[in-house]
Every structure is written in structure tokens, then in C-alpha cells.
Amino acid sequence: MQQKQNVLAYARRMAKEVQSNMTWEATDYGGYWTATDRSQVARIDARAAAALEFFRQYAGADSFWTRRAKDVYEKEGDHQSLESGARALGELLLEWSRQVEAGMADIIGSRAWGEVGVASTDVMAQVRQLMQDRDAHPAAAIVLCGAALEIGLRAAVEAHDLALDERASLGSFTRLLRRKQLITQQDVKDLEQCADLRNLAAHGDFSGLSPERAGLMEQQTNILLRRLADLHA
Known part of the structure; x- marks a missing residue:
């Protein structure tokens, strides 16, 4: 049980980190997320890579969650920006955590x-x-x-x-x-x-x-x- 809580706490911390250093850029067609400072783009990308590896390890390499995470990041959210894709990964991490707590999803292994x-x-x-x-x-x-x-x-x-x-x-x-x-x-x-x-x-x-x-x-x-x-x- 303690291991499960540790994994969920880590997932939530990762979600917060992967969604940090971004601001919303409004456009006539809605908007997209962008780095508050362009020097943060590489860090955001690295955090996103860590989130993808988290899904592979704890949700399973062939799980819906991992496939969805890869898809949403590779498509940059909804073809908006790299940061938008990373932001979406954070939301997936939070939802996966809620599903695990509710008993609707398992931590692999x-x-x-x-x-x-x-x-x-x-x-x-x-x-x-x-x-x-x-x-x-x-x-x-x-x-x-x-x-x-x-x-x-x-x-x-x-x-x-x-x-x-x-x-x-x-x-x-x-x-x-x-x-x-x-x-x-x-x-x-x-x-x-x-x-x-x-x-x-x-x-x-x-x-x-x-x-x-x-x-x-x-x-x-x-x-x-x-x-x-x-x-x-």
C-alpha cells in the first residue's frame, strides 16, 4: 500500500512539474501553451520524456495510458505546440492517478x-x-x-x-x-x-x-x- 501511495505522489509531483514554466497564449482560434522563457523549452521537453517513461514503467508499455500519452505528446496536444503536448501529459498523469485510486486502473506489477x-x-x-x-x-x-x-x-x-x-x-x-x-x-x-x-x-x-x-x-x-x-x- 505504501509503495502505491509513493507512486501516486510521484505521479502528481511529475504532473505539476511537467506543466510548470508555461503561459497560455490566446489566439483568434483559441490558443496554446508556450514556455514563459524560451530557455525553458529543453527542460519542458525533458520533463515530458520523463512522464512518458513513467507511463511505460507504471501503466505498462502497451497500455491505453501509455499509447495515449505518446500520441498526445507527439501531436503536440492538438497540433498546437510542444508545450501544449507536455501540458496534456500532466493532465493524463493526474487522471491516471485518480483512476488508480478508484481501483479502475492498476500500477503495473x-x-x-x-x-x-x-x-x-x-x-x-x-x-x-x-x-x-x-x-x-x-x-x-x-x-x-x-x-x-x-x-x-x-x-x-x-x-x-x-x-x-x-x-x-x-x-x-x-x-x-x-x-x-x-x-x-x-x-x-x-x-x-x-x-x-x-x-x-x-x-x-x-x-x-x-x-x-x-x-x-x-x-x-x-x-x-x-x-x-x-x-x-
Whole structure:
């Protein structure tokens, strides 16, 4: 909920900024918006670009809102001026915010990020219970840690509206996020280590497994899930 409010607050600030430094120029045919100072035109254009990127990231690349935002800006409002197009983007941002608050529109990935919370709480709570159960084999906790990581990685991919070009797996999600520079090379190494341990447990190769290794994976999984959650903070 807090993330949603942060996004909406940012959208409203952006709307205010993208509509600033303009004045209305009346004409016989109505009028148009123009920069109060011509030196502000480049800044207005940059703010408009940021607004378009906001729609792509939070409304979705193929959403009505993003398509409409691109169209209205490229057509300079109603073929009036660059500033008029930017002004219209501000109005779209405000209306999108109202629609999200009313439950009529979604922030892209908001449901996916809810899955990170599930992985971090529900699934990892089960891991903790298994770790405390002396009769439970460490493989069970390790497999669950792997499942939690896959949920978190999938959520990160979906929340950033990324397209996967190979079979969905812990490894493919990791590679995609790294290509997009959303995670570090160290994150990749940590995820690969966890994936290797998960694979041993999942394939019944228990010879190298121990409660100590399961405990280390639990700690590493919690750290990685926090890192993934931070991608949307």
C-alpha cells in the first residue's frame, strides 16, 4: 500500500512539474501553451520524456495510458505546440492517478510485487519451521528457499514489464534481470549458488546437504528477497 501511495505522489509531483514554466497564449482560434522563457523549452521537453517513461514503467508499455500519452505528446496536444503536448501529459498523469485510486486502473506489477511479500513472509516462515524441526531433512527447506527465490524473481520480471525469451526458471529470470542491469553480478553469483543447492535437493542428491548449508541458504534467500523488494521501493 505504501509503495502505491509513493507512486501516486510521484505521479502528481511529475504532473505539476511537467506543466510548470508555461503561459497560455490566446489566439483568434483559441490558443496554446508556450514556455514563459524560451530557455525553458529543453527542460519542458525533458520533463515530458520523463512522464512518458513513467507511463511505460507504471501503466505498462502497451497500455491505453501509455499509447495515449505518446500520441498526445507527439501531436503536440492538438497540433498546437510542444508545450501544449507536455501540458496534456500532466493532465493524463493526474487522471491516471485518480483512476488508480478508484481501483479502475492498476500500477503495473503491483500484484506481482505482492508475491514478493508472500515469498518473504509465508514461504520463508515455512522454511523457518522446517529448520526448527529436527526430524525434517534439510533438503525440504532448501527446495522451499528455491521456490521463494523463483517467486521473487518472476515478480521482478513481471513488475518491470520484461519479456522472457526462454523457458521460465530461476536461471532465466536471473539472466534477464542482469541483462537489464536490475541486479548486480554479485547478486547473480549468489542466486546461482542458491540454484545449484536447490537443484541438488530437488534431484535427490542429498550427499552434500546438511542443516548448516540449509541454514546458510535460508539467510542468503532472505537477503536476496530483500534486494528484489528494493527494486520496487
